[in-house]
Amino acid sequence: MKFNEYTYSHMEKQDIQQQVESFKQRLETADSYAQFKAAFDELDAYDQKLESNVTLCQIRHSINTKDPFYQQENDYWDQVLPEIQSNFHQTDAVILQSPYCEQLKKDVPITYFLAKEMDQETFSDAIIPELQKENELSSQYQALIASSQIDLDGKVYTLSQLEPLMTAKDRNIRKGATKAYWGWFDQHQDDLNKIYDRLVKTRDTMAKKLGYKNYIELGYKRMYRFDYDQKDVANYRKQIVDVVVPIAQQLYERQTKRLGLDQLYTWDEKVEFKEGNPTPIDDIDGLCQSALQMYQELSPSTGTFFQYMLDHDLMDLEAKPNKAPGGYCTYIPSYKSPFIFANGNHTNQDVETLTHEAGHAYQVYCSQDIRPSECIWPTYESCEIHSMSMEFFTHPWMDRFFGNKADAYRFAHVSGAIKFLPYGALVDHFQHEVYAHPQWGPLRRMDRWRQLEKQYLPHKNYEEIPFLENGGWWMRQLHIFMDPFYYIDYTLAQVCALEFWCRKDDHVLKDYQHLCSLGGTLPFRQLVKAAGLIVPLDPGCLAKTMKPVYHWLTKAKY
Template identity: 45%
Template sequence: MDFTQVTYTRPDPAAFLRDIAAGAAALEAATDADAALAVAKRITALINDVDSQGMIAQIRHTIDTRDAFYAQEDAFWNDFEPQADAAKTDYLKAVLASPYQDALKTIYPKPYFLKAKDLLRTNRPEVIDLQQKANALASRYTDLIASAQVDFDGQTYTLAQLGPLRDDADRAVRKAANAAYWGFFAAHEAEFDQLYDDMVHTRTAIAQKLGFKDFSEMSYVFMDRFDYDEDMVATYRHEVQTKVVPLVQKQRAKQAKRLGLDHLAYYDLGVQFKSGNAKPEGTATQLVQAAREMYHEMSPEAGAFFDHMIDSHLLDLLAKPGKASGGYAEYIPAIQSPFIFSNFNGTSGDVDVLTHEAGHAFQTYLAKWIQPGDCVFPTFEAAEIFSMSMEFIAYPWMPKFFGTQTAKYRYAHLQAALEFLPYGILVDHFQHQVYTHPDWTPAQRKAEWRRLEKLYNPEKDYSENAALESGIYWMRQGHIFESPFYYIDYTIAQVVAYQFWKRFNVDHDPKAWQDYETMAKAGGSQTLLELLATGHLRSPFEPGALDDTLVAISQALDAVDDAAL
């Protein structure tokens, strides 16, 4: 299979809606288990195929947002997806009402039924037009970020390409590069403000039409947070604020000392060492080959997976003009294959992609036995466990990528994961504040971001950048615009991934890999807390759940002579 040659076909909306409706009627009319199962298999295959066409269009659009054909297809899917989701609700009603549940459970795992109940609450015909509008607004954000052409030091860069310069070892260079980067957001601040204001009001209207108090309340339903509630999240948030934030401040003080600074300015935060951050050694091709060797040494299944990714052209890794920002892994049911998208820019983040996004992709590769394509990935927070854990599992192979800089990479990566926890909580907390106060002005939203930023990230000193001090940092966080409330998931997964870090790198637990693979194969057939039980891991929502891991992390960081790095 060669992904570049995979055919994309726009589905016929009328035919799809008609076939789904017929499937719902046939399931309701089924007179025995075999008939019900036959309908379920047929409709599942239909949905998998149509969803796959949407994924192929989205992938090719993000690879080059300037491609007129796929820009047109992106607009089509923005309109069609809400219609398709609404059409599926009648079929889901038939599934949930069917007397042949035992037969249906042979094709649909438990989370499928839980998701079905959630979808029936969030996908209804009366909000299709609003969902279409929300999709179009998200695409405008994607295109705005992708359009950025920033002039710096005589050259023109995309935002991703500025990454290495923003973390340059030369303080004057990184200060200027950061000023240029944030200058783009400051120059387009009114546009970002208006775009987000439209999003907030559109999403609020959706929630209220569906009977929710606000979009914040609705988020626990559309994000399929099956195993936990707001009170459990409040406990978790408190644990991070009281235990992780002080530990991060301790590490930031050590960082300032390493850099020979009295205190860190905002443009210093990404630089860990005076000699510069660890950078991967080799070209993009060489890094991919190193990853191939790593996965073959990791396990036979991992090696076969990465061979498939390379040989089938399922990787698009380099940053280039017109390409959407960020990185992601997708699973395409029609070809039973994952796809990895990223923006290599010569930093250690390139290697993180080959572990993080490959962790996602490997999980779906192992779980492709699950028939409904939307259950191959588990729920969002569970899915991130596999990507973030793979970053830590890969530690023994880092010399392949960093050579003599390996110690610098491991130290910085372990610290960065710790620093991420408060930031991830901040992004989620901010969104809950925004959507419970939907009539806030843009200025009030920015003020609230800065208030929360001082609570969770008190080390951020923006005294040299008035725009950042006013609270615009969140404008660079695509999730806030494109995937609302998809962020605390990363932090929940990070806490769990740290447990795997300890098992692999501190305890050298011989059962750790088996647990990781068993969880990955289970994928979306289990809920979050069920997966944690499968992997013999502790729930992050328990009071004190972080304590042992934080002690181990602190000891590991303190054991390193960081000044020597």
Template identity: 40%
Template sequence: MKFSDMPYQRIDFDTTKKQFEEIIREFANASSGEEQFEIHKKYYQISNEVETMITIAQIRHDIDTKDEFYDKEQAYYDEITPILSNLKVKYKKQMYESPYKSYLENKIGQVAFKNIEISLKAYDEKLIPLMQEENTLITSYDKLIASASIDWDGETLNLSLIKKYLTNQDREVRQKAYDKFCEFFEENADELDDIYDKLVKNRTRQARELGYDNYLQLGYYRMNRNCYDIKMVESFRNQIKKYFVPFAESLHNRRKERLGITKLSYIDEGVYFLNGNPTPIGTPDEIMEQGQKMYSELSDETKEFFDFMTENQLFDVLGRKTKKAGGYMTYLPLYHAPFIFANFNGTSGDIDVITHECGHAFQGYISGKDPIKEHADITMETAEIHSMSMEFFTEPWMKQFFAERTDDYLSMHLEAAAAFIPYGCMVDEFQHIVYGNPDMTPKERHYAWNQLEKVYRPHMDYSGSAFFEKGGFWQKQLHIYDYPLYYIDYCIAQTCAFQYKVWMDENFEEAWKSYIKLCNLSASDFFTNMVKEVGLDSPFENRCIEEIVNKLKNRM
């Protein structure tokens, strides 16, 4: 069904609550594992209905943040979603404590029960008011970012649409664009600090209500980290500091020489060539048509997937003034349909949408066919392998999008992917500092960010920007506000995607088979097991990062 034709009906809380209470009662009275599993299928049906309606409302709200109807719907779900989550936890608690647990575990897997165990540590009914407040704060940040109205030579742009000028080949244009970009953040500095301060304190209160010292352990549970912990992540970041930061700095130095400048200012950060970054050819419609051709040639599975997405209008990728910033893939379980939301802006990022986000969507399309719903509950580091690896697997088709500048794009993409890892780890360490010290003032948080810049990105020069010089760069990173502790997943996944890059350069067919296997495994096993099963090294293992760096050096 086309997305525009999908009916929307607000979830009636009282009705849904009664449905959950009924299956909880049925489950408790069941006399066998077989009977409980049949009841569990009813749980799937209710959950799918609820999740689909909430997701439709979210997408339509994000498409136009000024839409009054869906603005009210989003506010409604900000309020009731924590209560619905609590009902789900009550149901899952019965599963976890079932006398027929072994039968159920055989049906839906050990990972699912480990995730239930984690969820019981992460939620409690008493947290509902705080979770509602947290949702409202997140929405307020998203709406503030979406409200940016930047005058550009008589044209009104938002933060997504001005990005193409931030990487213009003319340094004067870039400077002008950054001045306007930063002006928005400077004008809203107090509100940005206030929202984040309230979020940190809110999340800390939630954690302490559950008996944790701070939000970090609760945050790991909410990120569903079921096979690695804080110490393992810290060790991973230390490996990045030791091996990847020097490597990334060498790439920045090479780029600096290519641009003919003596230092990399913030206005040069996203620029890779003196004649400007490669940009995609063709209109958005033509780009999507080329995307369909690319996926039809990549494999039978990707052809089926992309045709389904196109026929059912499951893309909304054009940038618009009142559209939420950023991009994502989400899923509509009633229709077994992924949906891709993005903001095309005329940069190479438009192509990343049909590689990165389609990597997510392709895996979602595959896992949606699995009758065991829990197998789709992938952890984020696994999800990002699907997306980041697809960026590399589609490289043979980049000529369709970049023509004579294809080699420039491929070089830029590899450099940018490598340079990203130190930044992503910096975002993660910043959040560990913030949530480990929740009483920090906004000024102290900005100072902490500045100190981390010296460790992870020593090449950066923010001279001339009051906003960046004070340590405000992180406030444009919506993950820090909306999805706490998420960002390290990108870094872990990128190291796996690099392994696929090396592998596909040697044997594309074997690497692709491994990738398809990983997509099919979904969440049927733990991340650390699955990467080994498909022939990759775990990023947490000793020497893994060092070996990746050495292999990348040979390709640059």
């Protein structure tokens, strides 16, 4: 069965609520563990059905945000999901308070209970209006970005379609494209600021209704941060400033010299080489066929997985009008199908995104039989280890994608991983500042972004683009709007991926595959250790990890 044959079914709120209530009653009245466990398992199966319908709606809406049916259904779920969350919340409480709970802990991963306990602390019926508003505003942001229509030299582009021009070999082309790209954000900054301002205040209200000082603590619990806290993250960000920022600045200086420039301007940052960045030698279909051969050679398991993705049309990879921004991998439980969404635009990012999202998809493919189904995925920072590590595991096959530019791609990829860490820490630091000061207005937030940018990315030169000099860059970062506090997760995972890349032992791929098979059955720190890696939050991890990476970069010819 192909993806376009997967059936979406509208589900009425009342029917869902009645069904969940019936499971709640069965769990409450069970007079044996066998009865309790049967109700628990059937609830999980029903949850998979519900999740499959919601996910199908979200995928099809993101592929075409103007599709009237899925736009209407997406709006419906934005309103309904917070309301039915109340029913699940009550049912979860019954499970946690049941006399059979201790026996259930012998059959179910500990992370299930950790998550459910946090859920009890992050929801009440009182915040349903705020949850609905949060969903509505997030959809508004996504729709606004997807609607972008930018005139440049007689042609019309979306933001995603402009990006190849922003990395053009011809400096005048990329300068014009970069100015047009940021010009769109400048023209829409009032709308973007209003959406974000309302999101911040909505989340702050939510936190205060639940008894928190501000959204930060609530946000951490919503992210299921089981085994680290704000202090751990702040110390980790300091490691990045002390260890990584100096290395990144050296890389920017090398880049400036390679390009033959006196200064690196905004329109130069995305270009690593004077002759232009490596670009894929094939179109999207060709990339997929090369990827299939690559994954078949990497291991039998990865080959079978990617063939499944192709056979069922479980990827939508090309940028097109009205398509939502970004890339993601999700999972449709009823069909045991991962799904990869991307906005390919014939840049090196096409390969990076494909391997990244394939890492996510491979993990959920490996762990899909874990029950309850909520433990198939780990928490976000652990999820990103699978994806970012896959980018590095596929390095030996880059010749198939980039031909004689493969070495240049590999250098740019490793260099980019280092440059990314300060940016990821900046995004996280900014969000902590914003949610600690929800009363700030748009100008104060933009000013604070620019101040932090000078700490984490001191090389930034925004001459001729006043919107960026005034602190507007963050408006392009989807996660800041839609997934608060997510972004530091990418940096934690990036460090783990670099640890995998530095390892030369025969067991490294087996350790990675073992990590994938564990899914979400352990908290972050335990998963990292199970993969034979050092936890990035631990003191000294970054200094130890960066040493071999820095050595490799200094030996590279670029």
